[in-house]
Amino acid sequence: MNKTWNAPKAKVQLRLSVQRLRTLQQKKEAQAKASRRDIASLLERGKIETARVKVETIINEDIHVELLELLELYSELLLARFGLLDQNTRTPDPGISEGVCSIIHAAPRTELKELHVLRDILMHKFGREFSVAVMENRDGCVSDRVVRKLGNATPSSELVDAYLSEIAKAYGVEWTPNLPAYAEENAEAQEVSEMADGNDSEKAPTSGSDPAATLKLPAIPPTEGEGKEKKSSEDSKPKSGPNPSKKPSSPPDAPEDEFDALAKRFAALKKR
Numbered sequence: 001m002n003k004t005w006n007a008p009k010a011k012v013q014l015r016l017s018v019q020r021l022r023t024l025q026q027k028k029e030a031q032a033k034a035s036r037r038d039i040a041s042l043l044e045r046g047k048i049e050t051a052r053v054k055v056e057t058i059i060n061e062d063i064h065v066e067l068l069e070l071l072e073l074y075s076e077l078l079l080a081r082f083g084l085l086d087q088n089t090r091t092p093d094p095g096i097s098e099g100v101c102s103i104i105h106a107a108p109r110t111e112l113k114e115l116h117v118l119r120d121i122l123m124h125k126f127g128r129e130f131s132v133a134v135m136e137n138r139d140g141c142v143s144d145r146v147v148r149k150l151g152n153a154t155p156s157s158e159l160v161d162a163y164l165s166e167i168a169k170a171y172g173v174e175w176t177p178n179l180p181a182y183a184e185e186n187a188e189a190q191e192v193s194e195m196a197d198g199n200d201s202e203k204a205p206t207s208g209s210d211p212a213a214t215l216k217l218p219a220i221p222p223t224e225g226e227g228k229e230k231k232s233s234e235d236s237k238p239k240s241g242p243n244p245s246k247k248p249s250s251p252p253d254a255p256e257d258e259f260d261a262l263a264k265r266f267a268a269l270k271k272r
Helices: 007-042 048-080 096-108 114-128 128-135 144-149 158-169 182-205 229-235 254-270
Strands: none
Touching: 007 048, 007 114, 007 144, 007 158, 048 114, 096 144, 114 128, 114 158, 114 254, 128 182, 158 254
């Protein structure tokens, strides 16, 4: 076995890492709660741009907290399967490989000294060649969940709006996000298409067709008094075109569908 490997010390370090990871999560969650309250106040005062900048920080902090949660779970996994970790091998057992690789790869992105020490212990046990491969994530040995939470991409405007909507709802602030740019473009394109269709109908009307039938008006449901004698003369006249009592199918509401999709993404991000 590697002469630098000390099983009792490794087990103690794993317990310390779990404890410190849990404490740091609680601290960051308390800070995030105070930040959300401040953002709700900014929304209430109409300072939308400042709120959007601040919410990007909250999004990044939430992602970092999720990374800490994963590292805590991996540390607990190594404790539960310490017998596999204590084997005299130069590569980790498949039952603990994901946890070992994730801690070695992600520990430098945290501020926890205990986790850094644990990382050094694991690197010494499994050797330089293995450790370098893990740090470079060769062959995708690091969990995809960990890799995604290590990214530095700027949060999308849709995600920012979803966060702001949830914060406004939680603190009872009336705020509605603006229609996304691509949704506005789709709406304008649809409007232009409908106008073009209307112009074509005016230029080449079909004989015997009712111009009013081409208007996309909502159908009025029949009332109980319809069909009485006062309208018998109108009802007896032949009608052309589609049945006015038949309600046309309405086009799908793109903004609502998009908001639902954003809400799902927000829920997926917050899912523990």
